[in-house]
Structure formats: structure tokens, C-alpha cells
Amino acid sequence: MRAGRAAGDLAFRLGTGLFGLVLVLLVAAIGAELVRQSWLSIETFGLNFWRTSIWDPVAGEFGALPFIWGTLYSSMLALLLATPIALGIAVFISELCPNRLRPPLVFLTELLAAIPSIVYGLWGIFVLVPAVRAAETAFPQALKSLPFFSGPPFGLGMLSAALILAVMVIPFTSSIAREVLKSVPVAQREGAYALGATRFEAITAALYYARTGIVGAVLLGFGRALGETMAVTMVIGNSPKVTLSLFAPQHTMAAVLANEFSEAADDLYLNALIEIGLVLFVITLVVNSLSRLLIWSMARSERQAAATTVVPAAESAA
């Protein structure tokens, strides 16, 4: 009987372990296949692929820098816009919101996450872009000398892309941040109130307690923004340029893949596009690893802090 249960245990462990291994193999296989399929481009351009800006399918000259720039810039801007709002929503729902209002608000944020990105894209073209164009046209001339606001007001461009990405990222970040805040022990809050903390101070304490989870929520939103394709390509203007200007049409890695893959007949062109996929893969991997590292180091310093406070107490007891 016992032996049978142990065998079952072992089988279960091996089985789940195998599934875990499948995941690792899958990621490795994707990486290997991307390298294999883009080998011609890797061989031809080497590192220059990462740092040159000309994308000319006619001449067979390919540089990914404007796409890398566009992806990172739009995602960063989206994060900058979305994080405060998303955290505000999470704090309101989990801490301040009247009980009756909570379920509809939760439902609404989750609904935002379920809207297909093509719908966001269409909304972007027909509603957001004209509004952004109007705002850009009315923008004070004096500020237009700043590098962030230079260029003609197209409406389409980095600003529209960042705004639409922010809207798309908010439900992800806020949902997870809300869950994280919910998991803060009640004793933590009660302790804060017991020490005479105001509501604001108690919430700040809860946020501090949940900080690793919140950083995780923000970085998940970043990952979402990096890979978003359809909505971005519809509003960003699809023009490969490296510029700080929010008004300028730019391009992203995911967008150029969606745009040009189906018609790329030439070998080098196709290889270059797949290498863009590889670059996106590598950047996503690096961003995710960095965020893991950040969360891990935060958790570790917490443990150390906890250990150092415990040790003197133990000593005094001895």
C-alpha cells in the first residue's frame, strides 16, 4: 500500500517535471529556430544589425535600431503613463472603495483586458488619433523647439502609440497589483492603525509591504507593451526613425513583422525580418530576467532585514 503510494508520488513528480522540461525545451527550440532561420542576415550584418538605422528592402540593407528604439521607447512611455493610474486603481479598489462599488469596478478593469487589440487599434485610428492631432496642432509653439515635441502634427506617431499602450497595460498592472495588495496580511494594516497611522500612512505601509509583487505587476505590463502589435501598428505611423519626438511617426519590432512578413519574398529580407523576431525574443528574455533579478534581490534584502532584526532579539533572550 505504502509502496504503491510512493510510486504514485514518484510518477506524479516525474510527470509534472516532464511538463516543466517541455517548457524549457520549447523556449530553447524557439531560440534555436529563430537563429537558424535568420542565419543569412546574422552572417551578412553581424552586430551592425543592432546599431544601424537603414531599412531598405530594395537595396538589401537592413538595420534594426529604429525598431528596437521604437519598441523600447513606446513601452517605457506607456509604463510611465500607466503605472501611476494602474496603482491608483488598485489602491482604490482594494483599500478605499465602498464594498458595493467593488465588483463592478473589478469587472470593468478585467473587461478592458479582454478587448481584442484590433478593436483598440480601430478606436485608436478613429477616436484617439484625431484627438491627439488636435492637441498637437494646438500645442504651444514655444515648446515645439524641445526635442520631445518637434515635427509636424500628424496625430499618428509615438504619442498615440504610447497612449493606446498605456490603456492596454492598465488592466494587467492594476489587476495584479490589486491581488498583491489583497494578500497583505490584515495584521499589517491593523498594526499600522494601532500605531496611530492615518489611512494614507497605512496604505503606504501596505504598498511598501507588497512592493516586490507590485514591481512584478509593473514589469508584466512592460512585457505586454513590448509585444503588442496590431493596435500599435495602426497608430504609430510605421516610419523607422530614431527620434525623441513624441509627435514623430515611428515603428516597432512587432509592427514591422506584422507589416512586412507576408510579402517578403527575397531570402535576405525574410532572414532580416526573422532576425527582428530574434532581437525581440532576446530583449523580452533580458527584460524578464532583469525583472526576476530585481524581485529576487528585493526579496533577499527583505529576508536579510528580517534576519538582522531577529538576531539581536534572540541574543538578548539568550
Next chain:
Amino acid sequence: MRTLGIAAIGFTVLVASAAAQKMQIQGAGATFPNPIYSKWFSEYNKLHPNVQINYQPIGSGGGIRQITGQTVFFGASDGPMTGQQLKAAPGALMHLPTVLGAIVPVYNIPGVTGELKFTGELLANIYLGKVTKWNDAAIAQLNAGVKLPATDITVVHRSDGSGTTYIWVDYLSKVSPEWKSNVGVNTSVNWPAGVGGKGNEGVSGIVTQTPGSIGYVELIYALQNKISYGTVRNAAGEFTKATVQSVTAAAAAAATQMPADFRVSITNAPGKGVYPISSFTWLLLYENPKDKAQAKTMVDFVKWALTDGQKYCAPLGYAPLPDSVVKLELAAIARIRTS
């Protein structure tokens, strides 16, 4: 167990006999001719219920890759294959023009409702970013009597690789040496100016919303969505509006010098009444296909499409092939080995 075995055998027999009667042919390629191809395949299926042709509109580039890899029986492309691409294919490939399309310039200028006139050189200079205001002398000179505002020109192009772009830039490089040397021809290019919209709907969406913009879309798209478009000066010096007739005329003009492999660009075609930004779209077939039964069926279908099938073109906004081209093609199809 036994009944299962018998059922399985019965099922295989059934499938095998169905396969003997039904002829399925797979094809893939350009999206531009997809509406007319779908119409043809369904009409042909009504006439020959045992023939079913499946077409995947995955783009010209995809079509060329699939036919080269022999994963489909026929391919389709809006631009002719290059010599290098033809060499990469495992057998001799034949180009067969099926229908014609045209690309038209669309614009949105505050206060201008009439039809604007363009020349190829002017369009090239606008797309090169050299003509940047609507009241530029080059535009005003062609459109005497139209009150043009001093608005900036927003150039809109396709962001996705497309046969539409291929035809547009092919025309621009024929009329502008500067375009030819600096930008060139492909399904997507390194655009010197402007913003990119995805698909015909992306380009027309941006144009209709952006005051002072100019873009290019397929004639069918402009007709179906009632977008007004300008006339373009042809090689004979006339300002022509794109219509089914003026596009067919362009092909007829080119037919006199048709190369044997039909890989010909008819943009800026000579002759009167010709719309200059016109193009064929092609089917790609092996001259000596492996599957002779499919080859026979496909040849029959192509013969039908080039003759009786042409009447379905105009209602869908495509221009039918001129008779002179059809005659050349019917002679060429005889080269396909069906036995």
C-alpha cells in the same frame, strides 16, 4: 473490435472513392485578386461540381515561397518573380496574367472638392518629400482654377509589404530617375517621407481624417468606398481617370510588345486613353507539374477564367484582359504538360 475494423475499412473505401471523383487543387498568394479568384473558383465549382480549388490569400511573397517549395499547386503574385527567384524554383515556372488592377491617388485637401490633376513626376516629387505644400507651383500649374491652400502635404503610404506598393513605386521609378536611383522598386521600400498605414483601409483611413494628406489605394477600394481620386497624365500626355476601360487599354497597349513569359510591367504604358498606374496580376504554374491529373484540371480552369470568366471582372472593379493578351496566353498554356 472487429466491427471497428470493418468500419475503418468501409471508411477508407468511402474516402478513396470520394477522392477519385473529387479534384482538389490548392493555391496561395496575392491578396489583391482574392475577390475575383474566389468568385471564379465558386462559379467554376458550379459548372464542374467535382472540381474544388482552394486559394489562401497569404500575400504575393508567401505565394512565391509556397510555389517554390511546391507546397501548393499554383501560386499567385502581384509582381512578377525576379530572375533569381525563378532560378531558385525546382522547375520552370510560368506567369499567366489573369486580371488587371489600377492604383489611384487619393487626397484630402480642405476646401478642394474637384478632381485634381497629377503628373507622374509631381507624384514622385511629393513622395520624395520635395513638394511639401499644396499650393506649390508644380501643383497649381496643373490645376489652374482650383484654389489650393498653403497646407503642408502629409504623405501616406502602405506600411505593409504589398503588391499595391509595388505597382505604385514601379510607376514612380519609370517617371522619375531620382526615385529610381534613390528608392527603387519592391513590395515595401525605404520611404523618404510620410507615414504608413496598414492595408488599403489604413491608408484611406488616414487620408480621410488628415487634412492635407495624399495616399494611394487600389481602384476597387476607392470605388467600393466612394473615395474621390485624381487623374494622372499618361505617356501620351492626356490626363486620364482610372476606369475599367482605361486600365484594359493600358494592357492592350502593352500587348504589342508582350514578352514570351508575360513578365511585363504596364505602368506608364504608351498610347491614347491609357491609365498609367495599371498592372497585371499573375498566376504562377509549373510547366511540367508532377500531378498530371491536377494539371489537366487547372489548365481547363485557366482557359475558362481567361475567356468566360472575364465577365465577372468589371462588377468587382477589376479590368478584364484585352483579347490580344488572352490569345497569347491560350497559346502559352499549351506548353503545360498534362500527360
